[in-house]
Amino acid sequence: MSRALDARTAPPTPVTLEDAQSVGAFLASSRSAETRRSYASAMRTFTAWCRVRGYRSSPTGPDVVASYIAHRAELVAHSTISRDVAAISAAHLDKGLGDPTARHGVRQALRSAGRTLGTAPSRRATPLTTVLMRQVIGAMDDLETATGKRDRAILLLGLAAALRRRELAALTTNDIARHDDDLLLRIRRSKADQTGRGDLIGIPLGAHPETCPVLALEAWLETSSRKLGEGSPVFSRIYNHSRIADTALSDRSISRIIQTRAAAASIKGKEYTHIAGVDQTWVSGHSLRAGHATSAAEAGVDAMTISRTTRHRRLDSLARYVRPAGAFEDSTAGKIGL
Structure with a gap:
C-alpha cells in the first residue's frame, strides 16, 4: 500500500486560550x-428532570429525550x-457531541406529541387593529407631554x-429618512433576517392627523x-415625565407601553379569543405587528402585498391574520347553488 493511501490525518493544531475564547464568543452570536x-x-x-431520575443530561441518549417528550x-x-x-440538540452539537434528537424514536415521539396535543398555538397576541x-x-x-x-x-x-418590539427598540435616527412628505424606514436586522440583509419600508402620510405615524414621529423628534x-436612539427613556434620556428603551419597555x-383604553384582548380559535389572547409587544396584518387583510389587501411590509418569509405564518378576514372572499360556499 502506498504511503499516500496510508497517510494519517495530521493532528489538530492547538490554539491559545484567548483565540479559543474569541471563537466561542463569535459562534455564540x-x-x-x-x-x-x-x-x-x-x-x-x-x-433538573434528568437529575431527579438519575439520567445524564449531557451527553444523553435518544431514549432519555423520548421519555422527556412524553x-x-x-x-x-x-x-x-x-x-x-x-435546545437539547443545540447543546449537544455545540459541544461536538452526537445529536440524540436526530434518532427516529425521538422524532416519532415528537410527532406523537403533536397528534395528542395539536400543533395549533394555544396563545396568541391580540391584534391592535x-x-x-x-x-x-x-x-x-x-x-x-413628552411621554404621551x-x-x-x-x-x-x-x-x-x-x-x-425589538425592531422598535433598535431603531436609530440613521434608520429613518424623509421622502417628500413620507418616511423611509430601514430595518437593519430582524427575527427573520439574522444576517442583517435589511429591509426598507415606506411610511406614507396618514389620512387622519391624530393617527398619522409621520406626524406623530415628527412631534416626538x-x-x-x-x-x-445623527445616530441616536429614536425612542428613549423619560425620567420624571420630563427629562429625556439618551438611553434607548428596551424591547420589554416597548411591550409594557x-x-x-x-x-387604559379598556382593551384586554380576551374578546378576540373565540375568533382566533385559541385558549388565550392578550395584548403584547407583538400586537402592533398582528394589528397591521389583520387590518390590511380586512381592507382586502392580498397576502403577497401584506408580506412585503410585514416581511413574512412564509405565507403560512401570515395566514393566521389573513385567513379570518378573507374567509368569505375565498369561500366557494355561496357559488354552488345552495
Whole structure:
C-alpha cells in the first residue's frame, strides 16, 4: 500500500486560550440573545428532570429525550416541546457531541406529541387593529407631554410598519429618512433576517392627523431634540415625565407601553379569543405587528402585498391574520347553488 493511501490525518493544531475564547464568543452570536435565553431555560428544566431520575443530561441518549417528550406532553404545549428538543440538540452539537434528537424514536415521539396535543398555538397576541388604535389614541390624556408624544409615536409607527418590539427598540435616527412628505424606514436586522440583509419600508402620510405615524414621529423628534441622521436612539427613556434620556428603551419597555396604553383604553384582548380559535389572547409587544396584518387583510389587501411590509418569509405564518378576514372572499360556499 502506498504511503499516500496510508497517510494519517495530521493532528489538530492547538490554539491559545484567548483565540479559543474569541471563537466561542463569535459562534455564540449565531443565535439571537432571545434564542440563547430560551434554550438556556429549556436546558435548566431538562437537566433538573434528568437529575431527579438519575439520567445524564449531557451527553444523553435518544431514549432519555423520548421519555422527556412524553413527560412534557402532560404539562406544556407542542410548541414548547419542540423548543425543548431544539435546545437539547443545540447543546449537544455545540459541544461536538452526537445529536440524540436526530434518532427516529425521538422524532416519532415528537410527532406523537403533536397528534395528542395539536400543533395549533394555544396563545396568541391580540391584534391592535386600526379601529382599536383609534380607541387607544383617543384614551390618551397626555398627548401634550413628552411621554404621551413618545408613546403615540411608538404605537403608530409600530402599527404602520408592522414592527416587532425589538425592531422598535433598535431603531436609530440613521434608520429613518424623509421622502417628500413620507418616511423611509430601514430595518437593519430582524427575527427573520439574522444576517442583517435589511429591509426598507415606506411610511406614507396618514389620512387622519391624530393617527398619522409621520406626524406623530415628527412631534416626538422635535420634543426630544433629535435629528434624523445623527445616530441616536429614536425612542428613549423619560425620567420624571420630563427629562429625556439618551438611553434607548428596551424591547420589554416597548411591550409594557403597548400593554399599558391598551389597558387604559379598556382593551384586554380576551374578546378576540373565540375568533382566533385559541385558549388565550392578550395584548403584547407583538400586537402592533398582528394589528397591521389583520387590518390590511380586512381592507382586502392580498397576502403577497401584506408580506412585503410585514416581511413574512412564509405565507403560512401570515395566514393566521389573513385567513379570518378573507374567509368569505375565498369561500366557494355561496357559488354552488345552495
